[in-house]
Amino acid sequence: MSQPPPLPIAFGLPTERADAARNREALLCAARRLVAAEGADALTMDRLACEAGVGKGTVFRRFGSREGVMGALLNEHARAWQERVLSGEPPLGPGAPPRERLVAFGASLIELNLAGAELIAAAGDAVERSFAMDSFVATHVRYLLRAAGARGDLPLLAVALIAPLDRRILEQQVRLEGIDRDRILAAWTDLVDRLLT
């Protein structure tokens, strides 16, 4: 099975001087800790400056706004996830049969979208529709469908397979309707199998 063509990286970042990059990393690290411990609501610019031991001005210069911090955290999540998909352990990463990779991909996209929901809401609309992220997901699913021998209009079938894992739909199902993730994944796996036969 051949590897897919090079994929777009989630978000381009301008090149930074090494100390600026370290500075940025320290702030992101503090932000990550804060969100993990107390949720996205706890992250304010004041609080972040305090936790990272820098002036508030530095935080604003780095990220522009609270939305900017949330956006940067999301980028980090997305990049790490894309790394795992492209070169991590199977079955999410290469090496497993395409059908197993597809199911692992769906499971991990469900987790990513639900875990990111709070950050995405806090980051605002600008970050929500990330074209590069959408395009990564669509390209990967198309590649796995083809590798698994699926027939039909693969670009559109890939869109159809991804659409029900949209963050808004998952949130509605899990948070409002109380449907559990195992059931969502089971129905999605059923859909995958119907596309592969």
Next chain:
Amino acid sequence: MSQPPPLPIAFGLPTERADAARNREALLCAARRLVAAEGADALTMDRLACEAGVGKGTVFRRFGSREGVMGALLNEHARAWQERVLSGEPPLGPGAPPRERLVAFGASLIELNLAGAELIAAAGDAVERSFAMDSFVATHVRYLLRAAGARGDLPLLAVALIAPLDRRILEQQVRLEGIDRDRILAAWTDLVDRLLT
């Protein structure tokens, strides 16, 4: 084949006195004409008052804002469409085999979502996520899947079938990627057939 249970109506409207209702209808009629002839951008409160031959104050009292007018136009569209689905001519309405009704429903939802896109954008977020409309669509698709003898987790398969016909996805495909509607409907019909076997 038995009929589905009573379905939620798109939007509840408070009861109005007959003259107020006529007044409202005249304004909506002018709004509809304006949007059909010149697009949603042409509809301003001033222009609407002028076209309908009433004072601007009357328009504001009736609809609150330009978004309110757009929302009312959307409600009208949605109500008329639900009527056609529930009691109009087959294959969209009752009387055709469930698989044919499902395909007709998909085709008509694609048209509705694309035609409404401009109005929805103008009406803002409040109208965009109409719970009653989502629930009508989901209930109807679930009913047709069951009537067609589909097996599996029908509530979640219905969500999966509806998700790729989301307005944002359709707009991306048609307006940005230049995919034509026939191809979208063909891929969707393929998906339907895979769920029915």
